[in-house]
Amino acid sequence: MLILMSWLREQVPGLPPARAVADALIRAGFEVEGVEAVGQGLTGVVVGEVLAIEEVAAKKKSVRWCQVRVAAPAAADPAVSDQDAGVRGVICGAFNFAVGDRIAVALPGAVLPGGFEITARKTYGHVSDGMICSASELGIGEDHDGIMVLPPGAPLGAHVAELLDLADDVLDIAITPDRGYALSIRGIAREAATAFGLSYADADGSVDSTDAGGAARAGAGGVADAGAGYPVTVEDTTACDRYVARVITGVDPAAATPLRWARRLSLSGMRPISAAVDVTNVIMLGLGQPLHAFDRAKLSGAIVVRRARAGERLLTLDGVDRTLDPEDLVIADDSGPIALAGVMGGASTEISASTTDIVLEAAHFDPIVVARGARRHRLFSEASRRFERGVDPALPPAAAQAAIRLFTELAGGRAEPGLTDVDHRRAPSAIRFPLSEPTRLGGRLYSDESVRGRLTDVGCLLEDDGADEGAVLVTPPSWRPDLTRPADLVEEVMRLEGYDTIPVTLPRLPAGRGLTPSQRHVRAVARALAYEGLTEVMTLPFVGAGTADLLGLPDNDRRRAAVRIANPIAEDAAYLRTTLLPGLFDAAARNIGRGDPDIALFEIGQVFREPREPARPVPTPSVLTRPSQDEVAALDAALPEQPRRVAGVLAGLREPATVLPGHAVAGSAGGGALAKGRPADWADAVEAAHAAARAVGVELTATADEHAPWHPGRCAALWVDGELVGHAGELHPRVIGAAGLPPRTVAFELGLEELFAAALRRGPVEAPVVSPYPPADRDVALVVEAAIPVTEVTAALREGAGELLESLTLFDVFEGAQIGAGRRSLAFGLRLRAIDRTLTAEEANGIRDAAVAEATRRTGAALRA
Amino acid sequence: MTETMTDPQPAAAGGPLDPASLEAAVAEALAALAAAADLTDLAAVRAAHVDGRSAALVLARQKLGSLPREDRADAGRRLNDALGAVRDAHATRLAELTAERDARVLVEERVDVTMPTRRRHAGARHPLAVLSERLVDTFVAMGYEVAEGPEVEHDWFNFEALNFYPDHPARSEHDTLFVEPAGTGRVLRTHTSPVQVRALLSRPLPVYVVAPGRTYRNDTVDATHSPVFGQLECLAVDEGITMADLRGTLEVFAAELFGTGLTTRLRPSYFPFTEPSAELDVQCFNCRGESARQPCRVCSDEGWIEAGGCGMVDPNVLRAAGIDATRYSGFAFGMGLERAAMMRHGVREIRDFVDGDVRFSLPFGIEG
Numbered sequence A: 001m002l003i004l005m006s007w008l009r010e011q012v013p014g015l016p017p018a019r020a021v022a023d024a025l026i027r028a029g030f031e032v033e034g035v036e037a038v039g040q041g042l043t044g045v046v047v048g049e050v051l052a053i054e055e056v057a058a059k060k061k062s063v064r065w066c067q068v069r070v071a072a073p074a075a076a077d078p079a080v081s082d083q084d085a086g087v088r089g090v091i092c093g094a095f096n097f098a099v100g101d102r103i104a105v106a107l108p109g110a111v112l113p114g115g116f117e118i119t120a121r122k123t124y125g126h127v128s129d130g131m132i133c134s135a136s137e138l139g140i141g142e143d144h145d146g147i148m149v150l151p152p153g154a155p156l157g158a159h160v161a162e163l164l165d166l167a168d169d170v171l172d173i174a175i176t177p178d179r180g181y182a183l184s185i186r187g188i189a190r191e192a193a194t195a196f197g198l199s200y201a202d203a204d205g206s207v208d209s210t211d212a213g214g215a216a217r218a219g220a221g222g223v224a225d226a227g228a229g230y231p232v233t234v235e236d237t238t239a240c241d242r243y244v245a246r247v248i249t250g251v252d253p254a255a256a257t258p259l260r261w262a263r264r265l266s267l268s269g270m271r272p273i274s275a276a277v278d279v280t281n282v283i284m285l286g287l288g289q290p291l292h293a294f295d296r297a298k299l300s301g302a303i304v305v306r307r308a309r310a311g312e313r314l315l316t317l318d319g320v321d322r323t324l325d326p327e328d329l330v331i332a333d334d335s336g337p338i339a340l341a342g343v344m345g346g347a348s349t350e351i352s353a354s355t356t357d358i359v360l361e362a363a364h365f366d367p368i369v370v371a372r373g374a375r376r377h378r379l380f381s382e383a384s385r386r387f388e389r390g391v392d393p394a395l396p397p398a399a400a401q402a403a404i405r406l407f408t409e410l411a412g413g414r415a416e417p418g419l420t421d422v423d424h425r426r427a428p429s430a431i432r433f434p435l436s437e438p439t440r441l442g443g444r445l446y447s448d449e450s451v452r453g454r455l456t457d458v459g460c461l462l463e464d465d466g467a468d469e470g471a472v473l474v475t476p477p478s479w480r481p482d483l484t485r486p487a488d489l490v491e492e493v494m495r496l497e498g499y500d501t502i503p504v505t506l507p508r509l510p511a512g513r514g515l516t517p518s519q520r521h522v523r524a525v526a527r528a529l530a531y532e533g534l535t536e537v538m539t540l541p542f543v544g545a546g547t548a549d550l551l552g553l554p555d556n557d558r559r560r561a562a563v564r565i566a567n568p569i570a571e572d573a574a575y576l577r578t579t580l581l582p583g584l585f586d587a588a589a590r591n592i593g594r595g596d597p598d599i600a601l602f603e604i605g606q607v608f609r610e611p612r613e614p615a616r617p618v619p620t621p622s623v624l625t626r627p628s629q630d631e632v633a634a635l636d637a638a639l640p641e642q643p644r645r646v647a648g649v650l651a652g653l654r655e656p657a658t659v660l661p662g663h664a665v666a667g668s669a670g671g672g673a674l675a676k677g678r679p680a681d682w683a684d685a686v687e688a689a690h691a692a693a694r695a696v697g698v699e700l701t702a703t704a705d706e707h708a709p710w711h712p713g714r715c716a717a718l719w720v721d722g723e724l725v726g727h728a729g730e731l732h733p734r735v736i737g738a739a740g741l742p743p744r745t746v747a748f749e750l751g752l753e754e755l756f757a758a759a760l761r762r763g764p765v766e767a768p769v770v771s772p773y774p775p776a777d778r779d780v781a782l783v784v785e786a787a788i789p790v791t792e793v794t795a796a797l798r799e800g801a802g803e804l805l806e807s808l809t810l811f812d813v814f815e816g817a818q819i820g821a822g823r824r825s826l827a828f829g830l831r832l833r834a835i836d837r838t839l840t841a842e843e844a845n846g847i848r849d850a851a852v853a854e855a856t857r858r859t860g861a862a863l864r865a
Numbered sequence B: 001m002t003e004t005m006t007d008p009q010p011a012a013a014g015g016p017l018d019p020a021s022l023e024a025a026v027a028e029a030l031a032a033l034a035a036a037a038d039l040t041d042l043a044a045v046r047a048a049h050v051d052g053r054s055a056a057l058v059l060a061r062q063k064l065g066s067l068p069r070e071d072r073a074d075a076g077r078r079l080n081d082a083l084g085a086v087r088d089a090h091a092t093r094l095a096e097l098t099a100e101r102d103a104r105v106l107v108e109e110r111v112d113v114t115m116p117t118r119r120r121h122a123g124a125r126h127p128l129a130v131l132s133e134r135l136v137d138t139f140v141a142m143g144y145e146v147a148e149g150p151e152v153e154h155d156w157f158n159f160e161a162l163n164f165y166p167d168h169p170a171r172s173e174h175d176t177l178f179v180e181p182a183g184t185g186r187v188l189r190t191h192t193s194p195v196q197v198r199a200l201l202s203r204p205l206p207v208y209v210v211a212p213g214r215t216y217r218n219d220t221v222d223a224t225h226s227p228v229f230g231q232l233e234c235l236a237v238d239e240g241i242t243m244a245d246l247r248g249t250l251e252v253f254a255a256e257l258f259g260t261g262l263t264t265r266l267r268p269s270y271f272p273f274t275e276p277s278a279e280l281d282v283q284c285f286n287c288r289g290e291s292a293r294q295p296c297r298v299c300s301d302e303g304w305i306e307a308g309g310c311g312m313v314d315p316n317v318l319r320a321a322g323i324d325a326t327r328y329s330g331f332a333f334g335m336g337l338e339r340a341a342m343m344r345h346g347v348r349e350i351r352d353f354v355d356g357d358v359r360f361s362l363p364f365g366i367e368g
């Protein structure tokens, strides 16, 4: 909302400079986003009179060589020549003025808005000693006919800036949706007056905020006294609880809007169009009441306010032919709909350059009806903006009367005596308000006096509550439909007293329990992976329909149960991720594309999977009471599964090229030996998964698996307590190709819920007993079928060795002709130790033999000869 | 020694044990020890002059038994003196040469410690995660607990229970991402405020929670917009909670986010789920409100940074959670993490948070 300070000052005399007004409004809750000074520094532009005009023919267009007098003739001294009296020649391209007109002349040295400096210059064979200005050149409006012609009485030589009172300030205010009344000079004037304790006369004295008696003026059946005013029938009196119509005749269709009003409209962000249209806009800006002017000659029959009928159409003023919805509230006459109520008028009854008789509508429409209509037709107008936020239902008669006054003044119209006022307003209801409520919620004392005073400032009527001395009955003013509860009144008191008067205290909290285990665990996992050299990303969770195919997921995979967005930002990203990998692939490809081939990324976040049972609509619980547990459970059951997961992707070098230690001496000829770096492989992905699990005290077990999108021969399923937690390994080459990733890219993904559940099951760590005795180390080399996983062999060795086995290390894997095809040799080191003695050689050998025997029994392992 | 030399010893004259011979052997040994250049030399000198079989003093010792009895004591004493002198000299030289060798080896083993030492790529947390945890910790330290909620949320939690009237613009497709199938009331939560409702329904009073999380709006990614963004929500519902408590809590929060000594300002505003409502402005940490004197990029010369929306929990929200609004009151506060991070760290484009470019995150490190 653009608020012109000069207009505001008219309503509230004595306001301080614009900046101070802006600050006070901000303090009262009106977000002033800008204070723009207009028409400032406009000097050297004076009133001149055209004395003579001479046409100068030029190549493409002709111009005029004008003699203008820019100073009053020195009457006292007739001897002084014209030249001395300030007559100068000016070239002008416009033709809309004649000899004798008074115009605005920018003299050499004048600076126009935008920093445009005027100099005398030679053009069209003359020296143009200044410039005749248009309204836009002066920054005060738009051009219609070219040069701005001033009233004949404008004193010669007077400064135009002073004459027209051009210096002004425009406040740009963002109005919150609960404060429709502030979309007007009237509403802001009340706030500004309150802020500075100034007296304030409502913009129209005839507006009685508590005028509930108006209903008596309309017939109970909603049909106005047709003899008194234009006939109006309101069929839907809930959607339109007030409809005022006035008839104005004898309007001069050629009347131009005076500069003063045109300027106000322009600076308020509205284009001056014609006197008739401009009058309705001036009233809307000033009072906040949207008006609509119908060309009476084009109306056929009575005006009816009703819902649209199926199949009805309306050509709106913006030139769009619209199919109406039965929910649309329309203004209709015998011809059908002629306006979308509260949103926009129709072309068939539009006032035109020949309109002389007008039916003026000043109505009050239901905010939600207008909001829905505007949204349904994607048609957002100044009128709908105001009705949506609430217009004062007491305004229509006063606004219509104010418009008539302005019509008469500007375009010579005359109001017919009749007034149609179909009034179905509900009587305002009072709020019982404990005077102590602001103090209870504000944390400071608000005296009864200040509470009463502030509510009165707002426009409320206060009555004592006979039953309770500490409470008042508050009737909010008609323009504040947002005030319905004590809390709303508390805000009014607090904001007008100033939020800055509220003290600073802290609540006294009971002892908190800190982070939950799983909240700590998320952090631990994230930190562990970062310390492992992975960088955390937070990618957009939207994926396309083809993502599951790109990953090569089987048909029955849960990761195909993607949640679809009804109104996606992009059709190719209409689904929510079911796995974190696609986002990581994109981020990896982006980094690689930007020149970093060594990638190690991870992400922690929710994924979304539709439950196996399709989601069904759930009855929405009331908000008037606490919902039952069943109701809440039903709401939750309608939601997708949203488990948290962690995933990572690695490509390029896992260990960077580096200088080997001990070989690099500064200045020595040998220099440093460079290690080439080590590419990431499947084991890095598995190890990253282990690092994440170890961060929460969980040791994962790997088994071979074939699981998309991983390489079928290089994919580990990761388990804990017999439950599958996730997968890790090298990605499938086809997936790598489709995702644009480098060959051999590896990845892992774990379910955090499963991991954290396992961590919770762990309980406190039981400390080991540390033996002070020396260990006995025994090495064994076992030949096994190559297909047998190492974990099976190690499990057998552990089992066979028993509790004296302290650790088991695989230190060599060998395949070759000596071993035989399809077999491999695994060399293990067994460290044996007892807590209470040094093991004898015999004991140690016995344990080793038992371990090997168990491995042989379970896996067919043979001691390597 | 000089005296000994001039003292006539006729009995031993001319033998290896006579004073002159011993003196000569000692002198020769000392000269050789002094001349040894390194430990290898010294080992050879030791064999030749100190305890080797052919060393003069070793040979002299073998002659001791053949001396007449009356001469043996004197000769023995002279021999021991001579041996002692040579052994001491050897020990001294050995220490010298060992020290020399050790010093040389250490010099030879010198490396260039300014060579790159990184054996592993660096990792980093996401700056929003780090900031979120930091702010959460501030509240947890005050006694708040962390509440959580789903990102695909039911309309009832996201709007209805938060007092959004049915036609509120935020409930339109223009602003909110809806989840199919239509009519199931599922939306991508537009703010973390539904966690308020969940916390009030699932926890006993009083409730003091902070809720960080991801939220969604129907926006395309550009420099200043993202369809996904982080929020942090704070809710306190107890007996006697006031707007003054909100102000105090906000000051703690602002100090943690932007530094101490900055003033805060509450501007009346409107949110469906708070009444009274306010916008929180924090004095610009860069120009400290002095932007009038010098242009400020951080606050665009406003002198203030908009840090979030807040207010007293609307009685309708309390009612939807079954809480008696005449007995209990509460405040709520919500802020955008991206915006805060952009201010705090001078991030130019919001898309940097979702692009996943490692170069953007690395400088933030792991602990922030």
Ligand SMILES: [Zn+2]
Residues within 6 Å of the ligand: B284, B285, B286, B287, B288, B289, B291, B296, B297, B298, B299, B300, B301, B302, B303, B304
């Ligand atoms: Zn600043």
